[in-house]
Amino acid sequence: MSVHPALSRLEWLIGTWKGAGAGSYPTINTFQYQETAVFGHCGKPFLTYSSRTMHPTEKTPLHAEDGFWKLLPETDKIAVAISQNTGVNEALEGTYNSVGDLVVLKSTVIHSPSFGKAPHVTIVEREYERVAEDEMVYTLKMATEKTELTLHLAGRLRRVDE
Numbered sequence: 001m002s003v004h005p006a007l008s009r010l011e012w013l014i015g016t017w018k019g020a021g022a023g024s025y026p027t028i029n030t031f032q033y034q035e036t037a038v039f040g041h042c043g044k045p046f047l048t049y050s051s052r053t054m055h056p057t058e059k060t061p062l063h064a065e066d067g068f069w070k071l072l073p074e075t076d077k078i079a080v081a082i083s084q085n086t087g088v089n090e091a092l093e094g095t096y097n098s099v100g101d102l103v104v105l106k107s108t109v110i111h112s113p114s115f116g117k118a119p120h121v122t123i124v125e126r127e128y129e130r131v132a133e134d135e136m137v138y139t140l141k142m143a144t145e146k147t148e149l150t151l152h153l154a155g156r157l158r159r160v161d162e
Contacts, residue, residue, distance in 0.1 A: 001041070001042070001043050002043065003041050003043075004041065004043060004044055004045045004046075005073075006045040006071060006073045007041060007045060007046070007047060007071060009071065009096060009098050010047060010069065010071055010078075010096065012101060012130055013039040013047060013069075013128075013136075014039050014040065014041060014047065015038070015039060015159045015160075016036065016037075016038050016159065016160050016161075017035075017036070017037045017038070017039075017136065017157035017158065017159050017160070018034075018035065018036050018037075018157060018158060018160050019034070019035055019155055019156045019157035019158055020032065020033065020034050020035065020056065020155065020156065021033050021035055021053070021138075021153055021154055021155025021156070022153070022154055022155075023152060023153045024151070024152065025142070025147070025150060025152050026147055026150060027144075027146075027147060032056050033053040033054065033055065033056060033062055033063075033155075034053065034054050034055075034056050035051060035052070035053045035054075035155055035157065036051070036052050037049070037050065037051040037052075037157060038050045038051075039069070045070065045071075045073070046068045046069060046070045047068065047069040047070075048066075048067075048068060049065075049066065049067045049068065049069055049080075049082070050064075050065075050066045050067075051063075051064065051065050051066075052064050063084070063085060063086075064084070064085040065082050065083065065084040065085065066082070066083055067080060067081050067082035067083060067090075068080070068081050071096060076095045076096050076097065076098075077093065077094075077095060077096075078093065078094055078095065078096045078103060078105070079091070079092070079093050080092045080093075080094075080105055080126075086112075086116065086117070087112060087113040087116050088110065088111070088112050088116065088121055089109075089110070089111045089112075090107050090109075090110055090124050091107065091108050091109040091110075092105040092106060092107050092108065092124065092126065093105065093106065093108050094106055100129060100130075101129060101130035102127065102128070102129045102130075103126075103127065103128040103129070104125075104126075104127050105124075105125065105126040105127070106123075106124075106125050107123055107124040107125070110122060110123065110124060118145070119144040119145035119146040119147070120144060120145055121142055121143070121144055122143050122144055122145060123141075123142065123143035123149055124140065124141070124142055124143075125140070125141040125142075125149065126138065126139070126140050126141075127139050134158055134159035135156065135157070135158050135159070136156070136157050137154070137155065137156050137157075138153075138154070138155050138157070139151060139153065139154045140152050140153040140154075
């Protein structure tokens with residue numbers, strides 16, 4: 001199936017990516033994880049997104065999130081919606097710079113369930129950058145009701161054949 005023309009600049013994301021990352025935050029111990037992320041398409045003007053992380057030695061699930069990526073045609077504007085297994089839902093907007101294949105996203109809306117674990121997330125910033133033909137790095141910064149915007153996750157993924 002052909003990729004929708006509106007997504008041609010993001011076509012490099014399509015596929016299965018695997019790698020590892022590290023997490024930290026002022027309120028938790030640092031940790032390592034393995035990740036599989038999948039970007040797909042169905043011929044419509046959006047990408048599907050799925051990410052699963054697991055403990056690197058115990059191989060137990062840690063985090064899951066799914067969403068959609070949409071690029072406004074003829075612009076560098078991008079919108080992303082992500083729903084996490086924690087119940088947190090992110091609406092993010094930002095830019096895509098094709099010179100460096102860099103996506104910079106900032107949350108416009110964060111929704112947490114009323115019964116979700118406090119303190120609730122209030123801001124998320126994500127960056128994804130292709131650093132080689134089949135390799136990307138990303139960061140996720142996060143703020144909560146009690147903690148200012150701080151780096152939370154950093155990872156490196158390589159595209160794999162599946």
